[in-house]
Amino acid sequence: ENQDYVGFDTITQQMERKFLKRGFNFNVILVGESGMGKSTLVNSIFASHLVDSQGRRTAQEVIRKTTEISPVTQTLEENGVRVKLTIIDTPGFGDQCNNEGCWVPVIKYIKDQHAAYLERELKPQRDRVISDTRVHACLYFLNPGNRGLRPLDVEVLKRLTEVTNVIPVIAKSDSMTVDERTVFKRRIKEELAFHRIAVYPYASDEDDDEDRALNASIKELVPFAVVGSEEIIEIDGKAIRGRRHGWGVINIFDESHSDFVHLRNFLLRTHLSDLVEVTAQRHYEQFRTSQLRQIKELRAQQAAAAAAGQSGMPAPSVPLPHQPTMAQA
Amino acid sequence: MKFDTYEVTLEEEGTRISLTVIDTPGFGDGLDNTGCFKQLQDYIEAQFDEVLVEESRIKRNRRYRDHRIHALIYFIAPTGHSLRELDIELIRRLGEYVNILPVVGRADTLTVEELAVFKQNITRDLEYYKLPVYNFCWDDSDSEALEENREIMGLMPFSVVTCDEVLDNEYGSVRVRRYPWGTIEIDDESQCDFALLRYILLNSHIADMINFTEDVLYENYRTRKLEVGGFGEAEDEEENEGAEQEPAASKSQE
Numbered sequence: 001e002n003q004d005y006v007g008f009d010t011i012t013q014q015m016e017r018k019f020l021k022r023g024f025n026f027n028v029i030l031v032g033e034s035g036m037g038k039s040t041l042v043n044s045i046f047a048s049h050l051v052d053s054q055g056r057r058t059a060q061e062v063i064r065k066t067t068e069i070s071p072v073t074q075t076l077e078e079n080g081v082r083v084k085l086t087i088i089d090t091p092g093f094g095d096q097c098n099n100e101g102c103w104v105p106v107i108k109y110i111k112d113q114h115a116a117y118l119e120r121e122l123k124p125q126r127d128r129v130i131s132d133t134r135v136h137a138c139l140y141f142l143n144p145g146n147r148g149l150r151p152l153d154v155e156v157l158k159r160l161t162e163v164t165n166v167i168p169v170i171a172k173s174d175s176m177t178v179d180e181r182t183v184f185k186r187r188i189k190e191e192l193a194f195h196r197i198a199v200y201p202y203a204s205d206e207d208d209d210e211d212r213a214l215n216a217s218i219k220e221l222v223p224f225a226v227v228g229s230e231e232i233i234e235i236d237g238k239a240i241r242g243r244r245h246g247w248g249v250i251n252i253f254d255e256s257h258s259d260f261v262h263l264r265n266f267l268l269r270t271h272l273s274d275l276v277e278v279t280a281q282r283h284y285e286q287f288r289t290s291q292l293r294q295i296k297e298l299r300a301q302q303a304a305a306a307a308a309g310q311s312g313m314p315a316p317s318v319p320l321p322h323q324p325t326m327a328q329a
Numbered sequence: 330m331k332f333d334t335y336e337v338t339l340e341e342e343g344t345r346i347s348l349t350v351i352d353t354p355g356f357g358d359g360l361d362n363t364g365c366f367k368q369l370q371d372y373i374e375a376q377f378d379e380v381l382v383e384e385s386r387i388k389r390n391r392r393y394r395d396h397r398i399h400a401l402i403y404f405i406a407p408t409g410h411s412l413r414e415l416d417i418e419l420i421r422r423l424g425e426y427v428n429i430l431p432v433v434g435r436a437d438t439l440t441v442e443e444l445a446v447f448k449q450n451i452t453r454d455l456e457y458y459k460l461p462v463y464n465f466c467w468d469d470s471d472s473e474a475l476e477e478n479r480e481i482m483g484l485m486p487f488s489v490v491t492c493d494e495v496l497d498n499e500y501g502s503v504r505v506r507r508y509p510w511g512t513i514e515i516d517d518e519s520q521c522d523f524a525l526l527r528y529i530l531l532n533s534h535i536a537d538m539i540n541f542t543e544d545v546l547y548e549n550y551r552t553r554k555l556e557v558g559g560f561g562e563a564e565d566e567e568e569n570e571g572a573e574q575e576p577a578a579s580k581s582q583e
Contacts (some may be wrong), residue, residue, distance in 0.1 A: 036409020043351050054573055055410035057450055059457030063414050097415050098361040145406055145435060175407070175438035177493055177508060246520050248511020256509045 009138035023075075025132045026112075026276065030087065031106055031160065032141025033094035041139070041228035042087055044252060045264050049230065050074055054091035066090035068106045088135065089182030094152060103156045110135045110163045114287040115322045121288075134284060136275045137200070137267065138166045141293060142223055144176050148187040157197045164283055165200035165275055167267070168192075173225035173258060174243065174250055182223050188223050201271065202278065218266055227258040283326070291322060330355035330365050332372060338369050339531070346378045346531065349396070355416050367544035373398050397547060399538045400463070400530065405486055409443050411446045411450035417458055425459025426546060430530075431455075431462055436488035436521050437506060437513050441511045444488055451486050465534070467541055481529065487522035490515045495580045 007309045030038040032053040036177075043049050051072050056063060070089040075082055088109065093102050113134045138160055144154065149157070160166050168188065173181060192199060199222060201215045229241045229252050243250040252260045338345060350485040356365050376396045383393050401423060406417055420429055431451070436444060455462060462485065465478040492504040493514050505512050515523045530538075 034413075035406065035410050053410075055408065057410050059411070059450075059453045072569050093500060095413055097418055100360050101519075143406070146358065151360050155360065172407075174508070175435040188542050245437070245440060245511065245513075247437075247513040248508060250510045254509075 016034055020080050022083060022129065023243070025084045025086070026272070027086040027088065027133060027135050027137075028221055028280065029110065029135045029164070030089050030091075030141070031093060031138055031140045031156065033143065033170075033231065034091065036141040036143060037228055038139070039262065040088065040230060041171045043230050044228035044260065046076065046085065048074075048076070050085070051087050051089055054089055064095060067091070067093040067102050068110075069105055069109045086133070099152050102152075103159055106156075106221070107159050107163060110138075110160075111287065111322055114163070114284050115291070117284065118288055118291060132276075134279050135164045136279045138164045139168050141166045142168055142170050142188065143227075144170050144173055144180075148193045150183070154191075154197070154302050156201075158195065158232070159194070161198050163287070165199075165202055165278055166224035167263075170223050170225045171228060178227065185221075185223060185225065200278070201274070202282070211308060214270060218271075221259055223268075224259040224263040226260045227252050228260070228265050231289045289323075330359075330368055346535070349366070351398070365417075366419060367456050369419075369423055370426060373423070374550070377426075377547055378554075380547065381551055381554065397542055398427050399428045399535075399542045402410060403429055403431050404489075405431055405451065407433055407438050407447070409439060409447050411447075412454040412458075413431060417454070417460065420455075420460040421458065425549065427543060428463040428546070429461070430526070432485035432522075433486050433488045433528065437490045438487075448484075448486060448488075450549075454486075463538070463541075465537075467545070468537065481525075484522060484525065487526045489523050489526060490521045 009048065009319055027041070039051045039053040042051055045160065054068075068091050070091055071086050073084060073086045074189075075084050077083075079127060090106055093106065096102065105187055117130060117134055120126055126199060139159065140157060142149075142208060157168075170176075170181075170184070176184060201218055203215070204211075207215070227243065229243050229250075230237050231241065231243070233242050233244055234240075235242070235249055235251065240251045240317070242252055242255060252256050252258050254263060330353055333354060335350045335352070337348050337350075339348055340346075353369070358363075359365075376398060379397055380397060383389060403416070403419060405412065416431075420431070423429060433439070433447065433451075439447060452482070454460070465482050466475055469475055490513060493506040494504075496505050496512075498505050504515050506515065511521055515521060518524050544548060
């Protein structure tokens with residue numbers, strides 16, 4: 001053995017072993033009106049039936065009046081690596097005649113997870129590993145029947161991009177011809193820029209040339225025009241995931257048919273850890289900073305009030321301004 | 330929501346149709362869409378009111394052009410689920426003013442099975458919520474036509490796919506939509522109901538829809554309006570009676 005070889009390059013294997021033992025959490029929220037293909041897409045990406053479509057199908061089912069938050073957790077394993085995957089569906093979002101405020105429960109849920117994490121982080125005696133329920137990615141579903149962003153999309157995207165990583169997708173893109181797809185994507189990109197809506201991925205100082213090239217190619221594709229399918233059909237003796245029409249068969253893995261492979265690789269093969277990291281370092285930190293500032297101001301106000309008023313009274317403990325409503329395990 | 334009007338004259342083998350198409354860009358696109366219904370209702374009523382005024386004139390214009398709306402084509406988004414609140418409210422509110430033909434827009438995004446289930450779900454919703462879509466069987470005097478009309482009702486909502494390109498093949502020109510995985514011919518009845526809808530609208534049922542608009546929808550509106558004493562005129566019973574008598578008097582003179 002080379003005597004000058006120190007061996008610190010084995011840290012990657014050491015980290016990998018630790019990671020394998022610990023596993024990790026990955027939380028994705030789905031936002032879009034019903035019938036946009038949300039559940040089918042998610043089930044296609046993870047190649048298993050994780051979520052059921054929550055759309056209304058029978059006449060007797062009541063039409064939802066508000067946006068519900070519906071998380072489903074499942075542990076998946078691949079080559080010894082375990083992921084505790086939580087998919088949060090938002091049935092009722094954008095489905096009413098009047099959609100004012102339909103985003104409130106969604107934003108609240110995302111902030112609640114930041115708040116829950118902060119609360120555990122601030123505890124004097126805290127867990128070695130805090131279970132991470134923070135939302136790492138938001139798939140925002142655009143309707144290919146519209147010309148571009150609707151007023152609702154603009155309102156919601158502005159708010160969502162402030163609290164989580166947003167990835168816009170067109171799930172049922174098989175209703176668009178190639179030209180229509182190109183025009184729609186260009187229009188969406190223009191409108192996102194016009195409204196200064198910053199979707200993921202973000203540029204970072206740490207990016208090297210390879211990162212920049214990859215991110216540039218991702219930005220070219222956004223919004224991802226995908227087709228999802230849970231059905232396996234046979235073409236030329238091969239079993240593929242697709243959709244069979246009278247005029248042709250769509251293969252969701254075919255890059256000329258849909259951006260599915262690009263989206264799946266982006267989400268899970270190239271940017272998975274970045275999504276988790278950016279959630280912690282950017283969105284969570286922003287939340288934490290604003291919360292702690294508010295606490296500081298509140299404390300200052302109360303101290304001033306206590307000094308001016310009663311003496312000998314201890315300053316009351318200050319609760320977090322944003323109170324989480326769910327008890328996190 | 331705006332109203333964009335397009336007028337065109339169609340002529341075929343001696344028959345001339347003066348066709349007016351009104352598009353409503355912006356419908357359902359806003360944050361709060363509840364105002365759209367009133368806008369549409371006002372628009373349709375305005376056409377009725379014009380006729381009402383014209384009918385009651387002492388001296389009527391022989392060349393009067395009637396702008397009443399004979400059909401409303403309502404595009405349902407191809408979700409594959411069932412009707413949304415917007416769909417239900419629109420049909421419920423406007424069904425008494427205009428003949429509503431529900432269609433599934435961009436139906437080529439659904440497979441044959443998905444479309445069949447979707448149509449079934451929508452039909453159940455139409456029944457459950459008692460939504461007033463156009464009843465093809467309103468005139469039950471002709472039993473032969475009744476059978477055909479029942480069949481047509483059974484196909485509602487009509488699946489439509491719009492033409493993107495016109496290709497030339499050995500049979501002539503074909504209207505299509507081209508995808509990387511295949512090409513759909515929109516006039517092919519096995520692939521969508523476009524050809525049928527076109528036939529109904531511009532050929533077989535054009536008279537039926539005009540008649541229903543004039544004989545039933547407009548008459549109901551007129552009765553309601555005159556009973557309430559509307560028109561912005563004085564609510565004097567005698568004056569109203571005079572208005573009702575006048576058209577009858579003019580008719581007897583012709």
